[in-house]
Amino acid sequence: MKTRIVLYIIFLLLAFSKSSFSNDQELENKINKNLRCLICQGQSIYDSQSDFAESMKLVVKQKIESGMSEEEIYSFFKIQYGEWILYDPQLNTKNLALWLLPILVFLVGGIIILTKFGVLKKRL
Amino acid sequence: MILNYLGNFALLFCLIISLVIFITSISSLNNKNFFLKKNLIELLFFKFFFTVLSFSSLIILFIISEFSNETVLNNSHISKPLFYKISGTWGNHEGSLLLWLLVLTFFAFFYFLNSKNRPTDERLLTILFQEVIILGFLFFLLKASNPFNIIYPVPKEGLGLNPILQDPLLAIHPPVLYLGYVTTSIVFSSSLAGLIKGNINNLWAKDIKKWVFISWTFLTLGILLGSIWAYYELGWGGFWFWDPVENISLMPWLSLTALVHCVLALEKRSILHSWTVILSIITFTLGICGTFLVRSGILNSVHTFANDPERGLYILFFLFFLIFLSVFIYFIYEDKFELNNKNLNLYTKETSIILNNWFVMYFLSVILIGTVYPIFLEVLSNEKISVGPPFFNKLIIPFLIPFLIFMSIGPNLKWIKNNYFSKKLKLITIFILSIILSTLVSKFFGNTALNITILLAASFYLFIITIKDLIKKGFKNYSQTISHFGFSLLVLSVLLNSIFSNEITSNMRVGDEIKFSDKIIKLQKLENTTEANFLKLIAYFKIEEKNKTELVLEPEIRIYDKPETITSEAAIKTDIFKDRFLVINLVKENEYLNVRYQEKPFMLWIWISAIIISLGGIINIFKKNEKQIL
Numbered sequence: 001m002k003t004r005i006v007l008y009i010i011f012l013l014l015a016f017s018k019s020s021f022s023n024d025q026e027l028e029n030k031i032n033k034n035l036r037c038l039i040c041q042g043q044s045i046y047d048s049q050s051d052f053a054e055s056m057k058l059v060v061k062q063k064i065e066s067g068m069s070e071e072e073i074y075s076f077f078k079i080q081y082g083e084w085i086l087y088d089p090q091l092n093t094k095n096l097a098l099w100l101l102p103i104l105v106f107l108v109g110g111i112i113i114l115t116k117f118g119v120l121k122k123r124l
Numbered sequence: 125m126i127l128n129y130l131g132n133f134a135l136l137f138c139l140i141i142s143l144v145i146f147i148t149s150i151s152s153l154n155n156k157n158f159f160l161k162k163n164l165i166e167l168l169f170f171k172f173f174f175t176v177l178s179f180s181s182l183i184i185l186f187i188i189s190e191f192s193n194e195t196v197l198n199n200s201h202i203s204k205p206l207f208y209k210i211s212g213t214w215g216n217h218e219g220s221l222l223l224w225l226l227v228l229t230f231f232a233f234f235y236f237l238n239s240k241n242r243p244t245d246e247r248l249l250t251i252l253f254q255e256v257i258i259l260g261f262l263f264f265l266l267k268a269s270n271p272f273n274i275i276y277p278v279p280k281e282g283l284g285l286n287p288i289l290q291d292p293l294l295a296i297h298p299p300v301l302y303l304g305y306v307t308t309s310i311v312f313s314s315s316l317a318g319l320i321k322g323n324i325n326n327l328w329a330k331d332i333k334k335w336v337f338i339s340w341t342f343l344t345l346g347i348l349l350g351s352i353w354a355y356y357e358l359g360w361g362g363f364w365f366w367d368p369v370e371n372i373s374l375m376p377w378l379s380l381t382a383l384v385h386c387v388l389a390l391e392k393r394s395i396l397h398s399w400t401v402i403l404s405i406i407t408f409t410l411g412i413c414g415t416f417l418v419r420s421g422i423l424n425s426v427h428t429f430a431n432d433p434e435r436g437l438y439i440l441f442f443l444f445f446l447i448f449l450s451v452f453i454y455f456i457y458e459d460k461f462e463l464n465n466k467n468l469n470l471y472t473k474e475t476s477i478i479l480n481n482w483f484v485m486y487f488l489s490v491i492l493i494g495t496v497y498p499i500f501l502e503v504l505s506n507e508k509i510s511v512g513p514p515f516f517n518k519l520i521i522p523f524l525i526p527f528l529i530f531m532s533i534g535p536n537l538k539w540i541k542n543n544y545f546s547k548k549l550k551l552i553t554i555f556i557l558s559i560i561l562s563t564l565v566s567k568f569f570g571n572t573a574l575n576i577t578i579l580l581a582a583s584f585y586l587f588i589i590t591i592k593d594l595i596k597k598g599f600k601n602y603s604q605t606i607s608h609f610g611f612s613l614l615v616l617s618v619l620l621n622s623i624f625s626n627e628i629t630s631n632m633r634v635g636d637e638i639k640f641s642d643k644i645i646k647l648q649k650l651e652n653t654t655e656a657n658f659l660k661l662i663a664y665f666k667i668e669e670k671n672k673t674e675l676v677l678e679p680e681i682r683i684y685d686k687p688e689t690i691t692s693e694a695a696i697k698t699d700i701f702k703d704r705f706l707v708i709n710l711v712k713e714n715e716y717l718n719v720r721y722q723e724k725p726f727m728l729w730i731w732i733s734a735i736i737i738s739l740g741g742i743i744n745i746f747k748k749n750e751k752q753i754l
Binding site for chain 1: 358362365367368468475478482485486489490493494497501505507508509510511512513514515519523627692709710711718
């Protein structure tokens with residue numbers, strides 16, 4: 001019985017550690033893909049093998065191990081290197097046009113279509 | 125040495141002929157005197173001939189490694205294999221512009237030969253606009269990027285071609301892409317000419333359609349080739365990175381895709397006259413705009429190989445000139461458009477084409493804004509931001525879902541009037557089926573986010589419906605059904621690929637092994653060899669799968685000497701259902717190798733589906749010809 005419990009606990013631990021490892025790995029890859037390698041030509045640190053990228057990857061790994069969340073890691077890098085390092089532009093005042101302009105194009109396109117073709121307007 | 129002069133003088137002759145055509149065609153337009161008609165074809169032919177002469181001289185200069193030529197000096201060296209000496213001709217800025225000019229003069233000639241059923245004044249005007257473009261490129265070539273600059277004293281050895289450009293696929297990628305870009309210039313010129321002469325109607329659409337499809341097909345194939353190259357050469361294991369240079373090739377493709385549909389609506393239903401002209405202008409300017417952004421070095425991209433701000437300035441000026449010219453012409457002759465107050469019914473093919481254009485233009489604007497916004501922000505506020513894949517995914521995926529659904533239903537509707545409700549039950553049944561299918565796939569094979577599951581459902585829907593159309597309609601409209609089927613296969617393969625891709629990264633020494641799901645990856649040995657122009661380090665990996673045969677993968681690291689570059693050559697084993705992708709990198713001051721092993725499902729189907737898409741275009745080009753003969 002005792003051995004059974006011990007085995008069970010070991011199994012649980014193994015299962016847990018394995019899943020947490022793969023989750024960490026996935027998170028690490030995801031973060032690495034969203035960080036720009038600053039000395040490369042348009043590559044993420046995930047895709048680059050430069051010294052800079054390699055050391056950045058280590059930092060990301062450490063930060064994850066120390067329990068920082070994805071967002072915290074991004075803001076850490078943002079403070080260190082500026083917004084240039086993030087591949088996912090944030091929604092703030094200076095990027096407002098970046099996010100809203102395409103939507104605006106879509107809406108204006110829709111309005112033009114509706115006003116040009118009368119029958120559509122009648123139907124709707 | 126003599127070839128330098130030959131090439132240069134051929135270009136000068138070309139310039140003279142171009143000026144002659146330009147001036148005489150203007151005067152013959154005013155005098156209604158068409159004496160030029162007989163001579164024009166000869167002049168166009170000679171212009172083409174001289175460009176061929178110039179281009180051939182450059183190729184020969186590359187083959188014989190004549191380093192008195194600056195372009196050869198900067199982009200070639202003696203020990204380079206012959207094949208890459210030839211492809212090196214257009215693997216650089218000057219040579220690629222000369223190739224652009226070559227294609228441009230060829231198509232001007234070819235257009236004139238093949239447009240006999242168009243009114244003479246419209247043809248002359250088209251040639252006139254072509255000459256404006258050709259002159260722009262000729263001046264640029266001769267002033268700012270002459271491929272025949274002479275260097276004295278003659279150096280003994282060249283500086284070499286960037287090794288990652290030494291690749292068979294990349295040798296044919298630029299010419300194919302250029303064929304696509306340059307054909308859009310014919311569409312541009314012809315639409316402006318048609319606009320001035322008030323000829324934009326269904327007959328014009330019927331004739332220009334062929335050119336639109338030629339351009340679209342080449343562009344599709346060109347982008348495909350570039351994407352395959354990036355997949356195996358850049359060693360990232362991806363095929364699309366939302367990189368600025370890739371985006372720039374995608375933008376004209378998107379507006380051409382809109383044009384392909386719009387020109388059909390103009391042909392069949394005589395609607396969207398002005399929109400067709402606007403799209404033609406947009407497509408061509410996007411092509412030139414792409415050249416500007418790539419050549420000026422403004423973009424921060426892995427694909428930036430050669431750039432020069434001064435050249436960028438010239439192209440920018442030329443670009444603004446063309447935009448100004450076309451906008452000017454558009455507003456002056458706008459009233460020549462046929463008025464159309466046609467009432468459209470909601471459930472018709474034309475409505476779905478308008479919907480298509482609406483969404484495609486949205487996708488285009490996302491990519492355009494995402495690519496140029498960081499540039500403007502940096503100029504205006506000196507702040508640097510990066511716009512990467514997450515941005516594009518967030519803005520495109522939600523709109524892709526309705527787009528795919530409309531794309532499924534659209535081709536099933538008829539022109540003018542449609543009894544939509546007769547098919548409603550079938551379409552809804554398939555829709556429910558697709559939702560079930562996608563839920564099953566994402567539940568059992570991966571934990572995918574809700575938006576991806578919905579997107580998967582939409583693409584299953586399109587996939588099933590296009591298969592149904594392919595079987596049911598058969599030969600009735602097969603160029604459309606094949607292209608649409610290809611597109612649905614593409615979306616589905618890309619989605620499944622991104623959901624089910626799997627990978628492991630590790631540092632390994634000889635003798636090490638790592639576990640990856642049910643496989644064991646072993647690094648068996650390393651081997652050094654010397655090739656013609658590089659040193660090669662081959663690593664032998666064995667992948668053991670349970671109850672299965674072993675697989676040996678041999679990735680390489682190449683160390684080129686001219687210019688000194690280290691590249692990684694991925695080892696890829698392609699199967700019907702998945703690719704196994706292994707790439708190694710040197711870790712500095714360490715005996716370890718950095719190893720990345722990836723399993724990527726349905727890679728082959730991404731390439732195949734893009735080929736199927738362009739196959740539809742090819743069929744349309746030839747189908748048209750048959751009709752004209754009859």
